[in-house]
Amino acid sequence: MTAAAYTWKRPSVLPGFGLTLGYSLVYLSIIVLLPLAALLLRPAELGLDGFWKAVTAPRVIASLKLSFGASAIAALINCAFGLIVAWVLARYQFPLKRVVDALVDLPFALPTAVAGIALTSLYAPNGWIGSLLAPLGIKVAFTPLGIVIALIFIGLPFVVRTVQPVLLDLDREVEDAAASLGATRWQNFRLVILPSIFPALLTGLALAFARAVGEYGSVIFIAGNMPMKSEIAPLLIVTKLEQYDYAGAAAIAVVMLIASFLMLLVINLLQRWSRRHEERGA
Amino acid sequence: MSLEAKNISKTFNSFQALKDVSLTVQRGEFMALLGPSGSGKTTLLRIMAGLDTQDSGEIRFDEEDVSGRSLRDRKVGFVFQHYALFRHMNVSENVAFGLKVRPHETRPSPPEIKRRVDELLHLVQLEHMGQRFPSQLSGGQRQRVALARALAIEPSVLLLDEPFGALDAKVRKELRRWLRRLHDEMQLTSVFVTHDQEEALELADRVAVMSQGKIEQVGTPDDVYHRPETAFVYEFMGNVNRFDCRIQDGHARVGPLVVAAPEFPSARDLPGLAYVRPHDITLRAADEPGLPAVIRHVFTAGPGIRVELQRRDTKTAIEADLPHDASRQLLLTPGTEVSLTFSGARVFAAG
Amino acid sequence: MNAESAIDLPAPVTRARTGTPLPAGIGTRDPAWARRLLIGLALAFIGLMLVLPLVAVFVEALHDGVGKYLSSIANPDAWSAIRLTLIVAAIAVPLNLVFGLCAAWSIAKFEFRGKSLLITFIDLPFSVSPVISGLIYVLLYGAHGWFGPFLAEHGIKIIFTVTGLVLATIFVTFPFIARELIPLMQEQGTEEEEAAISLGAGGLQTFFRVTLPNVAWGLLYGVLLCNARAMGEFGAVSVVSGHIRGQTNTMPLHVEILYNEYDFVGAFAVASLLALLALVTLVGKSILEWRIGRRLARGGH
Numbered sequence: 001m002t003a004a005a006y007t008w009k010r011p012s013v014l015p016g017f018g019l020t021l022g023y024s025l026v027y028l029s030i031i032v033l034l035p036l037a038a039l040l041l042r043p044a045e046l047g048l049d050g051f052w053k054a055v056t057a058p059r060v061i062a063s064l065k066l067s068f069g070a071s072a073i074a075a076l077i078n079c080a081f082g083l084i085v086a087w088v089l090a091r092y093q094f095p096l097k098r099v100v101d102a103l104v105d106l107p108f109a110l111p112t113a114v115a116g117i118a119l120t121s122l123y124a125p126n127g128w129i130g131s132l133l134a135p136l137g138i139k140v141a142f143t144p145l146g147i148v149i150a151l152i153f154i155g156l157p158f159v160v161r162t163v164q165p166v167l168l169d170l171d172r173e174v175e176d177a178a179a180s181l182g183a184t185r186w187q188n189f190r191l192v193i194l195p196s197i198f199p200a201l202l203t204g205l206a207l208a209f210a211r212a213v214g215e216y217g218s219v220i221f222i223a224g225n226m227p228m229k230s231e232i233a234p235l236l237i238v239t240k241l242e243q244y245d246y247a248g249a250a251a252i253a254v255v256m257l258i259a260s261f262l263m264l265l266v267i268n269l270l271q272r273w274s275r276r277h278e279e280r281g282a
Numbered sequence: 283m284s285l286e287a288k289n290i291s292k293t294f295n296s297f298q299a300l301k302d303v304s305l306t307v308q309r310g311e312f313m314a315l316l317g318p319s320g321s322g323k324t325t326l327l328r329i330m331a332g333l334d335t336q337d338s339g340e341i342r343f344d345e346e347d348v349s350g351r352s353l354r355d356r357k358v359g360f361v362f363q364h365y366a367l368f369r370h371m372n373v374s375e376n377v378a379f380g381l382k383v384r385p386h387e388t389r390p391s392p393p394e395i396k397r398r399v400d401e402l403l404h405l406v407q408l409e410h411m412g413q414r415f416p417s418q419l420s421g422g423q424r425q426r427v428a429l430a431r432a433l434a435i436e437p438s439v440l441l442l443d444e445p446f447g448a449l450d451a452k453v454r455k456e457l458r459r460w461l462r463r464l465h466d467e468m469q470l471t472s473v474f475v476t477h478d479q480e481e482a483l484e485l486a487d488r489v490a491v492m493s494q495g496k497i498e499q500v501g502t503p504d505d506v507y508h509r510p511e512t513a514f515v516y517e518f519m520g521n522v523n524r525f526d527c528r529i530q531d532g533h534a535r536v537g538p539l540v541v542a543a544p545e546f547p548s549a550r551d552l553p554g555l556a557y558v559r560p561h562d563i564t565l566r567a568a569d570e571p572g573l574p575a576v577i578r579h580v581f582t583a584g585p586g587i588r589v590e591l592q593r594r595d596t597k598t599a600i601e602a603d604l605p606h607d608a609s610r611q612l613l614l615t616p617g618t619e620v621s622l623t624f625s626g627a628r629v630f631a632a633g
Numbered sequence: 634m635n636a637e638s639a640i641d642l643p644a645p646v647t648r649a650r651t652g653t654p655l656p657a658g659i660g661t662r663d664p665a666w667a668r669r670l671l672i673g674l675a676l677a678f679i680g681l682m683l684v685l686p687l688v689a690v691f692v693e694a695l696h697d698g699v700g701k702y703l704s705s706i707a708n709p710d711a712w713s714a715i716r717l718t719l720i721v722a723a724i725a726v727p728l729n730l731v732f733g734l735c736a737a738w739s740i741a742k743f744e745f746r747g748k749s750l751l752i753t754f755i756d757l758p759f760s761v762s763p764v765i766s767g768l769i770y771v772l773l774y775g776a777h778g779w780f781g782p783f784l785a786e787h788g789i790k791i792i793f794t795v796t797g798l799v800l801a802t803i804f805v806t807f808p809f810i811a812r813e814l815i816p817l818m819q820e821q822g823t824e825e826e827e828a829a830i831s832l833g834a835g836g837l838q839t840f841f842r843v844t845l846p847n848v849a850w851g852l853l854y855g856v857l858l859c860n861a862r863a864m865g866e867f868g869a870v871s872v873v874s875g876h877i878r879g880q881t882n883t884m885p886l887h888v889e890i891l892y893n894e895y896d897f898v899g900a901f902a903v904a905s906l907l908a909l910l911a912l913v914t915l916v917g918k919s920i921l922e923w924r925i926g927r928r929l930a931r932g933g934h
Contacts, residue, residue, distance in 0.1 A: 009745035014826050015836035021739035024751075027732045031803055032757055035769035038779055042772050081678045088675040092668055100676070102919045106683050108858075109911035109918070111865025112763075113885040114904040117892050118686035121693055121901075128689065129681075153682055172661045176333055177366035179353050179660025181380035181435055185667070188660070191383070195370040214762025217867035217885070221892065234764035238872060241768065246777050253765045260760045333658035353659050 039257070042250035054251040059227055060236060064255065067233040070144060071212035074151035079205045081152075082159025083197075089160070090167035104161070107154045112217025119150055120221040142224030147232065150218040155208030162204035166197050166274075199274030203267055210263040214256065283344045283438040283471050284309045285330065290339035292325055299325040300336070301495040307439075310469040312462075314482035316506075317492035318518070323475045324443055326492070330473065331358045331441050343438060359437030359470075363444040365428040367416040373427050374399050374412035380435035402430040405464070422453040429461075442474035446481060458485055479519050483507060491515050513630045516557045523563070523600050527629065529554040534629045537573045537595055539622075543629035553632040562626040563602035565589065565612055572621030575600060580614045582606070589614060591622070690908045694901035705902035713879045714887035714903065720795065721870075721883060722863040725802040729859055730852075733810030737848075738840070741818035742826065752815070758807040766804045767872025770797060793875030798883060801869040806859045813855030817848045854921045861914040865907055 009017070043051045054060065088094075089101050107115065123130045123140040130141055140146045170193065178188045216234040224230040231239075233252055240249035285307040292300040300322045307313045315323040328334040330341055332353040340347050348356055368376050377399045381390055390398065403409050406426035416424055425445065432440060445461070446454040462485055465472055476482050482489045483503040490500045491514070499511045510516040517524075527534040527541075529552040534543040536556050546552060566572055574594040581588055587608060591600045600622070608614070663671075695702050705711065736755060740748060758766065772778050774791040784791065791797045825847070829839040845852075867885040874881040876890065884903055891900035 008747070009743060012743055012823070013830050014742050014823060014839075015830075016840075017739055017743050020735040021743075021745075024732060024736040024739055027735075028751075028754055031800070031807060032754065035773050035804070036757070036761075038773045039765070039769045081674070084671055085675045085679065088672050091663070092672055094672050098919070100679055102915050103679060103683050105915055105918065106687065106911065109861050109865075109914040110687070111867060111885045111888075111904075111907045111911070113867040113888050114690060114865070114907045114911075115686060117888065117900055117904060118689045118693075121897070122686060122689050128685070153686070156682060171364075171366065172658070173362050173364060173366040174368060176353075176658040176660035177360070177362055177431075178368070178379065178383075179658075180331060180333065180358060180360040181383065181431065182354050182357075183379070183383040184354070185663060187383045191379070192368055210760060214760075214765070216762065216764045216871075221889075234762050234868065237764050237768060241771060241872065244777065246772060246775070249768060250772060253762075253768055256762055257765060260762070264760050328658060333660065335659070 036257075039250055039253055043247055043254055046247045046251060050247075051251050054248045055255050059231070060233075060252055062228045063231050063233040063236045064252075066144060066147070066231070067213050067256075068259075070147045070232075071151055071155075071209050071215075074148050074155055074212050075205050075209035077148075077152055078155045078159045078208045079201060082156060082204060082208075083163055083201060085156075086160045086163040086167055090164055104157050107157050112154065112215070113221075115153055116150065116218040116221035119146075119153060119218065123149060123222065141222050142226075142230065144223075144230055146222035146224070147219050147230065150222050151212040151215060154215055154218055155212050158207040158211060159201070159204035162200050162207065163197055166200040170196060199270055203270045203274060206263060206267045206270060210260055210267070213263075214260065285439050285471055285473065286340075286342040286345075287326065287330060288340040288342060290326065290329060290336045290341070292322075292329060292334065292336050299495055300329070302339070303492075303495070303497055304339075305490055305497060305500065307471055307473055309471055311471060312465050312485065312487045313473045314486035314489045315473060315475045315492060316477070316479060316482040316489050316518075318477055320494075321492040322495040323477075323492045327441050327443055327473060327475050330439075331360045332356045333360070357435060357437050359432035359435065359440040361425075361428045361432050361440070361442040361445055363447055365416075365424045365448075367424060367427060367431075369416050372413050372415050373403070373408060373419070376416070376427055377402055377430045377434050379431065398434065402434055405433070406430045420453075421449045422457055425449065425457060438471070440470050440472040442472065444476060445474055446476070446478075454481075461485065479507075491518060493518070510557075510628065513555060513557065516628060516630075521560050521601060521603075523558045523560065525556040525558065526596075526632070527554045527556045528552070529629060529631070534627075536624075536627075537593070538571070539573050539624065541624060541627040541629060545629070546631070554629050555632050556624075556627050556629050558624050558627045560588070560601045560603040561586075562624055563600070564623045564625055565602060565604065565608070565614075566621045566623065567612070568619040568621055570621045572623045575620055575622050577614060577616050577618045577620060579616060587614070591620070594619075687908060687912075690901055690904050693897060694905040696901070697898050701898055702902050702905075705896075705899040706906065708899065710879050710882070711887060711899070711903055714882045714884045715906070717795065717798070717882065718864050718884045721798050721802050722860055724799050725806055725863045726856060726860050728803055729806055729810050730856060732807075733814050733852075733855060736811040737814035737818050738844070740815050741821075742823050742844075755808050755811050758804050763805060763866065763868025764872055766869040767801045770800050770804070770873055774800075792873050793877065793881060795881065797873035798870050798881060801873045802863050802866055805866050805869050806863045809859035809862065810852070810855035813851050813858070814848055817851040818844065821847050850921055850925045854918070854925065857914060857917050857921065861910065864910060 043054070046054055085104065089097065089104075120141055121127050123133075123146055125131065125134050125139070125141070127141070133140060138145075140149060174192060175188055178192045179185075183191065214234060216232075216238075219232055220235055223232060223235070225235055233256055237249045237252050240246075240252070287303060287305045290300050290303045291298070303322070303326060305326070315326060317323045325334060329336045332341075332348075332351065336349070340349050342348065343356070368379065371379070378395050381395045381398065384390075399412070400409070403412055406429055408423060408426055408430070411419065411423065411427075416427065419427065446457060449457065458481060474485070483506075486503060488500060488502055489506050491498045491506055493514045499506055499515045501509075506515060507519050510519060516522055525536040527536045529543050529546045529549040531549065532542070532544055532547040534541050534546075534554050534556055541556055543549070543554070546554070568574065575591040576594065577589055578592050578599075579590040583603065586606050587604045589602045589604060591602060592598070593600060602622070612620070694705075740751065771792055773780060774784060774797070775781050776785070776792070778792075791800065821844070825843050826839050829843045830836075834842065865885060866883075867889070870883055871886055871889070874883070874886055876882060876886060878890065882890065884907055888900050888904045888907070891897075891903065
């Protein structure tokens, strides 16, 4: 370690380091870093004042509020159901379990536009589900509720896939220990199991939230896209772009980007925490 | 409280782990379940605790059948092989757990819980470790936390699954003595599982030796070591040489040697196996009467000398343990021809 | 300083691990009513949120019969969208594959400073909204972008062309293969490669004969996920495409156009092809996970 601290690369007999790292860096710069830099610098032409005005316009604020609010609600719902699905997959045997397990990844594999039109057709007032809810006075499609439904759809696998492996790795003997000490099954879950999977659950929540905030394809069909009411922030970016308001679009994008970097930071910290958590005790 | 397992059988899938096992542990007794892995000892312990259910048979606490009682209601202190400490709780919280999860009516008050935890930490000599987390403890300390946690619920019996299995040799020895002293003070009916015969002999009042889902012998350490009832126990309790023999009228013949076989007074040319511990073998000069053998290898083994020999007639290997001054009377170099006699042997029917 | 300090996105990284639960004591058993309730809730949720939309795609596509369905797919615009989607994926996936191999080789087989920062950068596209992924290229190459005027002078168009679609697709699928290969190659260590070199093998020989066979299934897994996303991406390509029918319309964009024109059968017919692609991806993914899991189980402890 001390030797490595003084040189930037530890010597190795394997060839190709310069070439592969060089190519990776060039490709990364062209595809990712340069365009992102362009985005971050773009709002500069508005000036600080102009930037502030652009991102505090009522329509922008409303869209950001909607994007973040709906994402938070969807992530919380996913947290609850994702935990149940992960628990059932990790602990129980039942028919078609492998199929259900594979299906959990559907939102990763199904193109968002397809999900969007499918959900819309289901929840539209004349759709399979929408027609059942309409007599109750519940409107889903073309309202913020529809947005939440779409965001639940795309966020589900994140919670399941972060919690499931942790559940499988849990030391079952610890649950036996708690039971032998007199804990009821519910006490066992609340006091022993939940604290062990809590970091993973939070990570899954954060990942689902981060994904939902930026989601576009599955939402725009079901949202109705009414300015101030059901217009999400990514859609507003597209609208501004179509009006050739590049700087305005970039300003909203920068705000969202900063938010997602903060989320990234939080997720990173959470994962470090949960790793420490896992190392504790043996 | 006395503890009795009565005709317990248990099958996992198609593997029969326990075959009609019965065992009684007296009040205040420290009992060892000794056997190789797969012998069913842990399964028996877990069924006593209520962690597993038997297919048939009864578990009785003080004559009362508790088979139908749940794990929670049996009030059994169970110490797991890998301790199973709650890693997100510190030592005090771990020990307090069993008290805190009691229903409201029987739950002690918080100051009472604290007092009890302090008392238990004092008992296991971890007074100043209450705020530590399991990851910050050594193996031996974790073991003692697990014990304190099990004792906190004031169990009527204490069951320990391979309590020293995960510890290094030195800590294991210390902890063993400490646990024995603790048991002598508390007089709590205890059963522990081990595969280490030395541990069982040193610690237990009585030892139950298990093999292939059955109990081979139950007895004091002295009994099972010096008076094994079955060939398995003989082999399991330490190094042993095995000789084919023929049994006739209460005697068995190993080559030219004759050993007593009082268990078979009227046998007629019955095939048998004679078991001889290495320290029961004596080496003599080749011209003296005995079983002819050749020395193959000699090395120091602890306080004595171990000699590896080969029988002249059947070419099978024999081990002998000699006191370290034996080389003064005899030339112990490889290739030397010697004659063997047995100072103790036990004969079992073959098959 | 290793890949672990980067965030683990579950999408391409964490493999589902199904299998029989460990045999455990009575203390880990849930009461039967709770088990039934939870399985019921999970199945109801999966059924309502995942299965029903999937079924709806096919039902809506066949709403007016098989004949209408087939003629919707045979439509020339639909065909050109399918062709374009395949072309875009055929360019984007190999480029990301080459990058993934290079990045994984340098990161997994060598120790150098700034490694975790590099991994964080590789992960960046996962945390960027698809719309922003498209936007950045418009800001760079669009008519009012940094290089826009320069490109216009030389008659080069990127935005509203296939090039733009490819760029945006590469961006959103950028981390998939690298992300899959890096941990796998780190796990393998460098001993085998060092042995090969010491036995006189060249660098490329070592890579193709020693490294690649060890990570082949993981590589395939990454390619599968990368391809699924490349063919299905909507937000990013929507921003750069200009929606020129028959020219810059990929399948997901074509679905949107048809849907907005109230040609529901047409939209769902094309969507059903994408849904089939998703199902094939899921099946492939399960098979690969099974293979990888088995291999790990054999090689591991």
